[in-house]
Amino acid sequence: MSVDVRRLLLLADVAEHGSLTGAAAALGYTTSAISQQLRRLESEAGQPLLERLPRGIRLTEAGAALATRAGAIRRQLRAAESDLAEHSGLRAGSLRIGSFPTASASLLPLVVTRFHQRWPDIDLTVHSALLAPLIDLLHSGEVELALLWDYPWNRLRDPGLTSVHLLDDPPVLVVPAASDLPRERPVTMADLADRRWVVRSETHPASDLLLRSCVRAGYEPRITYRAQDYQEIQAMVAAGLGIALAPRLGLTNLRDDVRLVSIAADDDVPHRRILLSRVRDRPARPAAAAIERAFAEVADSLSVSRLGRHQLGSVRDGADPRHAPPEPEDPDDPGGEAFRNA
Structure with a gap:
């Protein structure tokens, strides 16, 4: 059996979006073009990969298995793309980061603008989500960096993540x-x-x-x-x-x-900490390191801007203040349940 890798990736897109129409809209193709390519893939595979239903489609067992393999191939291709970006001095490549709604409406646009001015050829993608999904996106590798937050009674304690304390949000x-x-x-x-x-x-x-x-x-x-x-x-x-x-x-x-x-x-009303986090055992690629610097610069500028230090607070406290240290447990609320919203 010989299958076209591009059609395999197309199958993964259909599985991700749940329909031919959704995949077509996301990729900028027509639904008929997607359908035609998948019929060719079925011919290459020698068996049905999709069940055509009155409303939408459903993957067969073989189709689901191939879609899983295609997802792994895509991740490998992205890794190869990242390797090329490292060797090309940030003149190509992509970067995926995560953010939550209030940061996306305030801090993030300043960072994105600064990053694009310096590295216009990096394809930057932002996923906006709530706290728990953002942490999942980090661990799954769907994003390389994510803006997170915590409060004194519910500190972010994930041993798999390393976090930079950008600023306090009072x-x-x-x-x-x-x-x-x-x-x-x-x-x-x-x-x-x-x-x-x-x-x-x-x-x-x-x-x-x-x-x-x-x-x-x-x-x-x-x-x-x-x-x-x-x-x-x-x-x-x-x-x-x-x-x-x-x-x-x-x-x-x-x-x-x-x-x-x-x-x-x-x-003594608690302030929210704004954190920039990544997976601990995955070294930051050059594009990620570049946007980390942009985040730090914007956080510093906000602390003395029109928002004022009395409003955003100082983010430099301790020997290595940009790294969020472990916090003592709150005796009135030991541990605490992870927040679901931003």
Whole structure:
């Protein structure tokens, strides 16, 4: 049996996208062209690889086995491509990184712009996902680097990963533009005991942050609205349903009818750490090392930019401050369940 490798990879695309139509859209081909190539592959294989159903297709056992092999071939081809990129001095090749929504809307565009200006010939692909899927993408090799995050009570502890601590993302208050809260000075959480609150969904870490911060200040928050994203939070705050506590990077696109109020530095409200992570036993390729430098440069610039050190905090703490050190366990929440959202 002799099969065309390009058709094998096409079968892997169909398996990945779940349909001929999905694969065709992703690859820029027509569905009929995909179908024709796969019929030729079946002829080469000497047996059916797809079952044509009234709605879509299904791989036969032989087709599924070949698709698995094709996936392995693709990974080898990508590895070969990476080798070529190393020898060509970043004048060719690709880089796949992961990010989460609030970083993708704030930090990441600055890094991507800087990277493309320096290395325009590197094909950069970004996968946006939540925390747990991003970690899976790292371990599976689907991305080489990923932006991750953690809080003091739930530190990222994955022995298979190594992480660089880029910056701290502090929480700030979102209040109506005409709020009676002060404009010129920070407030404490204790000052807000009589306020109503707009928060993210109950399972979201920002909701946990609010509860922990309020309980530490001696009260439980009175929740009036649970939102699905930070734009929705801003809208409900503007409508007067309450105020909100949110990470600063989640508020890049601020509405005109809300404003931000800082939390007093000595109030000890936890900051979110923004991390850049990769698999520990996979040395960074030149393209990955280049974008790591871009991330570090942008993080440094943010710490003294219009966002301000009082908002993004210093990221240099300790002998090797860009590497996230292990943190002591929180006695009130040992271990903690890994967060699912960003």
